[in-house]
Amino acid sequence: MNDEPRVLIVESNDALRAMLFTILRHQPVGVDTAATAADALQKVSQCDYALAVVDLDCANNAGITFITRFREDRPDATTFILAVRDPKNDVYLDPDLIAAVLNKPLEIDTLAELVRECAHVVPVPEEPLPCPNPAESDIRTRMERGSYVAN
Amino acid sequence: MRHEKLILIVDDDDAIRALLTTVLRRRGYPVDAARNGVEAMELLGTRQYALVILDLMMPRMNGYEVLEHLGRLPVMTRPFVLVLTAGLEQRKFDTNLVVGTIQKPFDIELLVDTVAGCLVAAEGAQLPPMPTAMPEDTN
Numbered sequence: 001m002n003d004e005p006r007v008l009i010v011e012s013n014d015a016l017r018a019m020l021f022t023i024l025r026h027q028p029v030g031v032d033t034a035a036t037a038a039d040a041l042q043k044v045s046q047c048d049y050a051l052a053v054v055d056l057d058c059a060n061n062a063g064i065t066f067i068t069r070f071r072e073d074r075p076d077a078t079t080f081i082l083a084v085r086d087p088k089n090d091v092y093l094d095p096d097l098i099a100a101v102l103n104k105p106l107e108i109d110t111l112a113e114l115v116r117e118c119a120h121v122v123p124v125p126e127e128p129l130p131c132p133n134p135a136e137s138d139i140r141t142r143m144e145r146g147s148y149v150a151n
Numbered sequence: 152m153r154h155e156k157l158i159l160i161v162d163d164d165d166a167i168r169a170l171l172t173t174v175l176r177r178r179g180y181p182v183d184a185a186r187n188g189v190e191a192m193e194l195l196g197t198r199q200y201a202l203v204i205l206d207l208m209m210p211r212m213n214g215y216e217v218l219e220h221l222g223r224l225p226v227m228t229r230p231f232v233l234v235l236t237a238g239l240e241q242r243k244f245d246t247n248l249v250v251g252t253i254q255k256p257f258d259i260e261l262l263v264d265t266v267a268g269c270l271v272a273a274e275g276a277q278l279p280p281m282p283t284a285m286p287e288d289t290n
Binding site for chain 2: 080093094097098100101102113123
């Protein structure tokens with residue numbers, strides 16, 4: 001399995017999620033995605049992510065719900081939360097939950113560089129959760145090379 | 152665009168330091184970074200900074216101690232200071248030293264705009280005084 005830091009994208013919009021995945025999979029990180037708060041919470045319960053890119057404008061408030069529940073469930077997690085939002089939406093940003101906010105429309109280069117730089121310096125927990133699956137980005141890469149065999 | 156004014160980021164959180172450094176370097180600002188007040192003091196002793204972005208809660212000399220040191224410097228050599236806060240600090244800052252606070256979580260765009268504004272102000276503050284009279288015409 002790859003030792004690169006893992007990054008989780010939490011985005012309910014299919015097109016945006018696909019775009020973020022495409023951008024970040026070319027960075028030296030393993031990328032997973034979640035479309036709902038439940039899906040995201042399931043993923044962070046199994047794997048320690050260095051960084052999460054979370055859209056605060058997700059359908060059903062999924063982004064905020066995920067962040068709040070995640071911090072409640074795993075207060076010691078070191079995951080660096082980089083939020084994205086439409087600046088027109090006035091959302092309270094709790095400094096205990098979120099590290100920084102990027103406004104939409106996203107500056108793609110900035111986002112990619114921030115993820116690359118920050119994910120590699122986030123402290124790894126003393127006993128990290130063993131991620132059960134390869135990152136989606138690894139699977140995609142192997143599929144493209146024709147070397148992926150599903151279990 | 153390449154800027155000339157040096158910025159010092161002081162924060163013990165590696166990811167926050169990486170975030171601030173990355174964002175500001177992308178905008179063309181020359182940036183140094185320190186992990187605590189001790190490292191900051193070492194850098195402040197060797198280079199002239201126009202702006203210090205300072206976290207308050209740090210091990211090995213916190214931000215308040217760095218502010219005390221900066222407050223003792225002559226006004227013309229003092230850098231401007233932006234303090235990073237979590238919004239809970241009640242302390243009143245010396246407004247001759249601290250030009251503003253940036254509350255976490257950082258709005259990246261706002262942060263960059265604030266830094267740009269501070270550097271423009273710093274440039275103005277360090278302009279040589281205007282002559283009070285024109286030199287005499289020797290012709």
